[in-house]
Amino acid sequence: MSDSRESLTKVEISFTVNGERKTVRAHPMERLLDILRQQFQLTGTKEGCGEGECGSCAVLMDGILVNSCLVPVLQAAGSNVVTIEGLAAGETLHVLQEAFLECGGAQCGICTPGMILAAVHLLNGTPNPTLEEIREGLSGNLCRCTGYSQIVEAVERAVHPRTTA
Amino acid sequence: MRSNPADYEMIAPGSLYAIVSLLAKEPGVWVPIAGGTDVMVQYAAGKLPARKLVSIWNLPELRRIEVTAEEIRIGAGCTYTDIRRHEIVGSEFPLLRSAARWTGGVANQNRGTIGGNIVNASPAADSLPALLVYDSELILVSIRGERRLPYASFHTGYKKTLLATDELLQAVCLPRRFSGYFSHARKVGARNAQAISKVCIAALGHLGDGVVEDVRIALGSVAPVPLRLTETEKIVRGKAIDSELLHLARNAVADKIQSIDDIRSTARYRAAVAGNLVAEFLNRLNSEQPGPERGEVKDVLARWNRSSVDEAMQAILPCCASKAWAQGMVARRPLADESALVAASNETWHSLTQSDWMQAFQSHPRIGERSSLEPQSQTARSVEWSAQEQENVGHAEAAVKIALADANQEYERRFNRIFIVCATGKSVPEILEILRRRLKNDAETELHEAGEQQRQITELRLRKWLQG
Numbered sequence: 001m002s003d004s005r006e007s008l009t010k011v012e013i014s015f016t017v018n019g020e021r022k023t024v025r026a027h028p029m030e031r032l033l034d035i036l037r038q039q040f041q042l043t044g045t046k047e048g049c050g051e052g053e054c055g056s057c058a059v060l061m062d063g064i065l066v067n068s069c070l071v072p073v074l075q076a077a078g079s080n081v082v083t084i085e086g087l088a089a090g091e092t093l094h095v096l097q098e099a100f101l102e103c104g105g106a107q108c109g110i111c112t113p114g115m116i117l118a119a120v121h122l123l124n125g126t127p128n129p130t131l132e133e134i135r136e137g138l139s140g141n142l143c144r145c146t147g148y149s150q151i152v153e154a155v156e157r158a159v160h161p162r163t164t165a
Numbered sequence: 166m167r168s169n170p171a172d173y174e175m176i177a178p179g180s181l182y183a184i185v186s187l188l189a190k191e192p193g194v195w196v197p198i199a200g201g202t203d204v205m206v207q208y209a210a211g212k213l214p215a216r217k218l219v220s221i222w223n224l225p226e227l228r229r230i231e232v233t234a235e236e237i238r239i240g241a242g243c244t245y246t247d248i249r250r251h252e253i254v255g256s257e258f259p260l261l262r263s264a265a266r267w268t269g270g271v272a273n274q275n276r277g278t279i280g281g282n283i284v285n286a287s288p289a290a291d292s293l294p295a296l297l298v299y300d301s302e303l304i305l306v307s308i309r310g311e312r313r314l315p316y317a318s319f320h321t322g323y324k325k326t327l328l329a330t331d332e333l334l335q336a337v338c339l340p341r342r343f344s345g346y347f348s349h350a351r352k353v354g355a356r357n358a359q360a361i362s363k364v365c366i367a368a369l370g371h372l373g374d375g376v377v378e379d380v381r382i383a384l385g386s387v388a389p390v391p392l393r394l395t396e397t398e399k400i401v402r403g404k405a406i407d408s409e410l411l412h413l414a415r416n417a418v419a420d421k422i423q424s425i426d427d428i429r430s431t432a433r434y435r436a437a438v439a440g441n442l443v444a445e446f447l448n449r450l451n452s453e454q455p456g457p458e459r460g461e462v463k464d465v466l467a468r469w470n471r472s473s474v475d476e477a478m479q480a481i482l483p484c485c486a487s488k489a490w491a492q493g494m495v496a497r498r499p500l501a502d503e504s505a506l507v508a509a510s511n512e513t514w515h516s517l518t519q520s521d522w523m524q525a526f527q528s529h530p531r532i533g534e535r536s537s538l539e540p541q542s543q544t545a546r547s548v549e550w551s552a553q554e555q556e557n558v559g560h561a562e563a564a565v566k567i568a569l570a571d572a573n574q575e576y577e578r579r580f581n582r583i584f585i586v587c588a589t590g591k592s593v594p595e596i597l598e599i600l601r602r603r604l605k606n607d608a609e610t611e612l613h614e615a616g617e618q619q620r621q622i623t624e625l626r627l628r629k630w631l632q633g
Binding site: 009026027028029030031050051052055058064065066067069070071072074075077118121122136137139140141 | 168170171173198200206208209210218220222223246269270275276
């Protein structure tokens with residue numbers, strides 16, 4: 001691969017990531033996933049299958065859940081991307097992060113960022129989901145450790161936090 | 166082998182015109198990419214032959230759903246989430262909503278588009294059998310203009326379509342004719358969701374007089390293209406559903422299926438399942454058959470729900486001669502039952518203008534007469550109903566009839582329109598008393614009283630109309 005060809009097809013692309021305005025020079029077909037991990041060192045977003053089947057690379061783009069492995073970075077231009085790193089406010093974890101911790105909703109951790117973002121997306125649209133709606137909302141996210149019960153429980157906990165210890 | 170992004174060009178011109186201009190300039194060179202749920206998968210596997218891509222993601226011209234009285238027009242760039250959330254899709258096209266719900270998980274539904282599903286022409290795409298049975302049409306656009314063609318003709322072979330190299334799929338149009346049908350969708354795969362189908366079915370049907378009046382069946386994953394089972398439909402149409410018919414239908418399905426052994430299933434399994442799915446649909450259609458008492462009501466309404474706008478207007482106008490009312494009723498279709506029909510009528514009636522009300526009033530004959538002042542607004546049916554409503558007038562004494570005619574005249578002089586009363590069940594002396602009381606009303610009070618009487622007449626007529 002020659003440098004001249006590289007410079008020929010690279011373009012400048014700007015978008016917002018976790019509230020910060022970013023500009024990258026990239027090939028338009030580079031995957032949003034790779035830009036997040038390699039250029040911005042936001043390695044919370046994981047690559048699982050790389051073909052949109054497992055949800056471990058899920059991020060929010062303009063508020064909607066997308067698999068970042070299927071987003072060419074050019075299509076992210078001008079958008080507002082939120083990754084797992086953008087959920088906590090400083091030292092204060094997002095209520096879903098707290099709930100996953102409390103309920104043991106993570107084992108190996110690969111699926112966790114995508115699971116949490118899928119749950120955020122679900123609760124944004126359906127603040128009080130039924131068990132069925134929780135399962136459907138997370139249905140595109142696979143957990144290879146099969147820790148689904150605790151994951152679903154964590155989302156329920158976030159919806160109905162215990163008022164007493 | 167993973168692809169190298171440096172080998173690919175991609176642009177996002179941002180307008181439909183710019184995109185079709187580009188396709189015209191270099192036909193077959195630029196491949197459109199919407200939400201990437203197919204293209205990016207091929208790319209990841211190093212199997213994307215195109216080197217130049219043009220983004221059509223989120224293009225406003227392609228991402229809208231327009232609803233007219235006749236059809237719903239879904240932009241090719243609408244995602245499965247857009248489709249799942251659309252109210253009319255939910256109420257009138259349940260097969261499409263089911264397919265949208267089954268297609269991938271949430272993230273892929275947020276990015277995958279109906280246009281991508283159609284153009285990629287996978288025989289296993291869940292939405293395609295639904296589009297077939299709903300008689301969809303496609304709008305293709307190029308710099309040369311638009312053309313519209315039946316979706317049923319679009320797929321010409323495995324992953325082959327009629328799309329020209331300079332064309333883009335702009336929209337898919339579904340006629341609003343099927344809301345009265347019983348619908349059935351089922352997918353057979355390794356799991357219910359997140360799995361590509363081994364076989365899927367989308368079917369519509371309705372019964373009348375104990376036989377199948379109409380039926381429309383399509384299957385996915387059993388042939389190189391989504392398959393409409395027209396021969397099976399012919400065998401079933403006009404017949405009562407019994408075990409013999411199920412047997413005939415199963416055989417017809419098996420004859421038609423030329424499916425293949427592939428990684429997901431075998432041809433023999435698919436043919437057997439396809440026959441079972443068709444039989445299951447027919448059994449369910451049969452058990453949906455309404456009981457004898459409510460049957461006619463359901464038939465009249467179901468037929469009206471799916472008839473054309475003109476037919477539906479003509480059918481309902483005898484109940485109330487205001488054109489605006491009839492238009493309002495037609496626009497509120499589909500109506501599920503008698504109470505929904507009456508509720509829609511009340512709501513429509515109260516939303517009308519005074520001149521719309523006048524049109525309804527003036528179509529009635531005077532109390533004691535048969536023909537209206539505006540006979541062109543009467544139909545055979547409304548004449549018959551007027552006669553029934555006024556049946557007591559014929560039995561009245563001559564002196565009372567004369568008094569009624571006099572009071573009618575006085576009313577018309579005072580209010581400049583005919584006297585409207587819901588006469589059903591009322592004796593002539595009663596009507597006369599009501600008329601004399603209402604002569605003392607001021608104009609506005611009387612207008613509302615007349616309007617209320619017309620509303621009651623319409624309601625009674627709607628109930629009669631439903632009886633067939």
